Amino acid sequence: MEGKACIKVRELSKQYKGSNYLAVNKLSFEISEGEIFGLLGPNGAGKSTFLSMLSGLIKPTSGEVEIFDHKLTTDTEPLKKIIGVVPQDIALYPTLTGRDNLLFIGRMYGLDGKELKDRVDNYLTRFGFDKNSKNAVKTYSGGMKRRINLIGGVLHNPKILLLDEPTVGMDVQTRASTMEFLNEINETTRMTIIYTSHDMEQANTFCDRIGIIDRGQILKMGTPDGLLASEDCKDLEALFLKLTGRKIRD
Amino acid sequence: MYRLKATFIKEYKLLSVDKTGITILFIMPVFLVFVMTLIQQQAYKSMSQSGVPVLLVNRDRDSLGTAVERGFSNFPVAQLTVDHGERFPNEDAIKKEIIKGKYTVALYIPANATKILEQNVEGIMGKMFNKDLAVAATSSKVEIGIIIDPTANKSMVIAVSGRLKQYLADVKTNVLFNIMGNKIAGMMHVEIKGGMPQEDIFSYKENYAFRDNRSSYQPDAVQHNIPAWAIFSIFFIVLPLGGGIINERSEGLFIRMRTLPGSYLSLLSGKLLAYFFIALIQFMLVILLGVYLLPLVGLPVLNIGPHLLPLILLTVVLAMAAVGYGLFIGTLFDTPQQSAVFGGISVLIMSALGGIWVPMNIMPEVMQKISSCSPLNWALRGYYELFIKGGDWQAIQGEVIKLLVFFFVCLAVSYRLFKHKTSSN
Structure with missing residues (x-):
């Protein structure tokens, strides 16, 4: 870990109403400013629940998260302004153009006028939307929707970016370009990125540190190389299966 | 914002x-x-202007029947057809016509209705002046039939029957006054010239309770x-x-x-x-x-x-x-x-x-x-x-x-x- 911790997770738990088990079970760890942290786990491991708590969508049952010394449970609204979220589902208005969707998201963060338009246009150009930014999102391919979805998360230059499986459904070129963009933005702005994925290879190359989570608990955490060395595994997938088992999850 | x-x-x-x-x-x-x-x-127009089909079977042909006939011919709600018993001699024949849907309401005034009415009024007078006459004269009532299409608009039926009751009351009053006038004239040994005056002694003016002073609206x-x-x-x-x-x-x-x-x-x-x-x-x-x-x-x-x-x-x-x-x-x-x-x-x-x-x-x-x-x-x-x-x-x-x-x-x-x-x- 390099730099100062910007996210401090303390004994964080979440039990959904009507459920008998903890979806997130007393998680405690820290994430440094500018770090790319990958959270890997099988379905139902608690990844999305953790991201949902971090983005203020659901409240923890117990524990606390401190982000830049602000408590998430009490300072949710101001913290939302410095967090960008790229949800797993496409969260766009299908009948609006990609540009209009981004203008809306930007305005919701208080951006306006020329600054907003320039930012939106720059991102659209950067992601190859020169010709079709004014077409309705419903006419886009899955990969194009994902790119607009991603721009929506970074438009307001957040300090922390939460990515929930951002490259699902993208073709190889788009995926490579997206990861390149995320690396670039992380390097240039020191944006902290928390990322979940089922793509082990991508996680291996993209993340500074990885936490493997299952049944709401972190099983292992460390740099990709460090984890492989400590568990004597040839790749991340082997390590993942070793830690979480081969049983199919729902 | x-x-x-x-x-x-x-x-x-x-x-x-x-x-x-x-x-x-x-x-x-x-x-x-x-x-x-x-x-x-x-x-609203169809009720107030074009009217509903009303059949009046007037078998009386005397003052009561004539008064009702005259009254309904000027009643905008009714589209009146008059029969004097030639086509519809009884209530059964009228019912059949109503069932066919040709008329919505039918009024049936029986034969000699005016005479019976006069006898009854005589009876009422007798009750007032002479007990023996009262016993003889109040033996039967005038029964006016109102035959209604069961699917008819209720408010329209109320309007027609209300109108009928109004004419019947007018006729009854006329007959009552005529007989009473004759009796009083006989007692006072004077001659009555003409019938009962027909002038209205009431006038009606609709006034809407507006909050402002509009009058023509x-x-x-x-x-x-x-x-x-x-x-x-x-x-x-x-x-x-x-x-x-x-x-x-x-x-x-x-x-x-x-x-x-x-x-x-x-x-x-x-x-x-x-x-x-x-x-x-x-x-x-x-x-x-x-x-x-x-x-x-x-x-x-x-x-x-x-x-x-x-x-x-x-x-x-x-x-x-x-x-x-x-x-x-x-x-x-x-x-x-x-x-x-x-x-x-x-x-x-x-x-x-x-x-x-x-x-x-x-x-x-x-x-x-x-x-x-x-x-x-x-x-x-x-x-x-x-x-x-x-x-x-x-x-x-x-x-x-x-x-x-x-x-x-x-x-x-x-x-x-x-x-x-x-x-x-």
Whole structure:
């Protein structure tokens, strides 16, 4: 870990109403400013629940998260302004153009006028939307929707970016370009990125540190190389299966 | 404020790309008001002008039968056919004709009805002056038959039978006075010249209780129907609004929305504002219809009264109430189907209770009490005050406050409901 911790997770738990088990079970760890942290786990491991708590969508049952010394449970609204979220589902208005969707998201963060338009246009150009930014999102391919979805998360230059499986459904070129963009933005702005994925290879190359989570608990955490060395595994997938088992999850 | 601007622009763009949807939102209320006003005006006309088919079988051919015949020939509600017993000798024959649907009401005056009436009046006189005569003369009654089509409009039947009773009473009075006059003349040994004077000793003048001093103005169906159906159609905004909120909530869009800064209500503020403006435009179009279009098809011009500011204020709070109810429906339910069924039917019920379909004063007492809880009723009372009674701000302030409270209650309940729903997971 390099730099100062910007996210401090303390004994964080979440039990959904009507459920008998903890979806997130007393998680405690820290994430440094500018770090790319990958959270890997099988379905139902608690990844999305953790991201949902971090983005203020659901409240923890117990524990606390401190982000830049602000408590998430009490300072949710101001913290939302410095967090960008790229949800797993496409969260766009299908009948609006990609540009209009981004203008809306930007305005919701208080951006306006020329600054907003320039930012939106720059991102659209950067992601190859020169010709079709004014077409309705419903006419886009899955990969194009994902790119607009991603721009929506970074438009307001957040300090922390939460990515929930951002490259699902993208073709190889788009995926490579997206990861390149995320690396670039992380390097240039020191944006902290928390990322979940089922793509082990991508996680291996993209993340500074990885936490493997299952049944709401972190099983292992460390740099990709460090984890492989400590568990004597040839790749991340082997390590993942070793830690979480081969049983199919729902 | 920037969230309101952002969500309003977004909603405006969403609506403007759905050209069919926005056209329907504006055209259908106008069309509804146009059709309903036309139908109700025609229904009123058909009763008051073209008349309902009435068969009068007059087998009396004396003063009673002649008086009824004369009276009904000038009665605008009735389209009279007279028979003196040639085609319809008895009530059975008349019933068959009614069943065929040729007539809605038939009146049957039996033969010698006047004579029997005179005998009865003699009997009444005898009771007053001579007991022996009374016993002899009150042996039978004149029985006038009223045969009614069971599907006939009840109010029309009441109008016809009321008219009949009026003529019968007139004839009875005439006969009574004639006999009494003759008796008194006999006792006083004087001669009566001519019959009973026919001049009316009463005159009637309809005076409407307007709040202002208008005198020549007469309320009509347009004044009643336009505000009533306009309120009804504005409240139907709960369907697209509620459905839109649910779609947004359920389509993953709301997940991003909720990760943006701002409360539930601020995230929906632009949507509510957009639909608020739609409701205002709907109302304005309906007013324009009443003022400019309806007169072109022969209906009276809508009179919106002299108080424009109270009218705007009432319309603003009506639109707020409708939008608030849409928010409540959109928050309460989880699928557009649920909200469409509940929203649609609840607006129908509230409109029925509110006096949109039938006037409140003909409802049972219990329903009238419930009716006064309907926001549509508050709005309707307000518009009647402004459009018909000539009321001003003071006359509508109670209704304005109630609609405003309804709006804020809807906001508060929706907010709590959303909190409850999101905290329950």
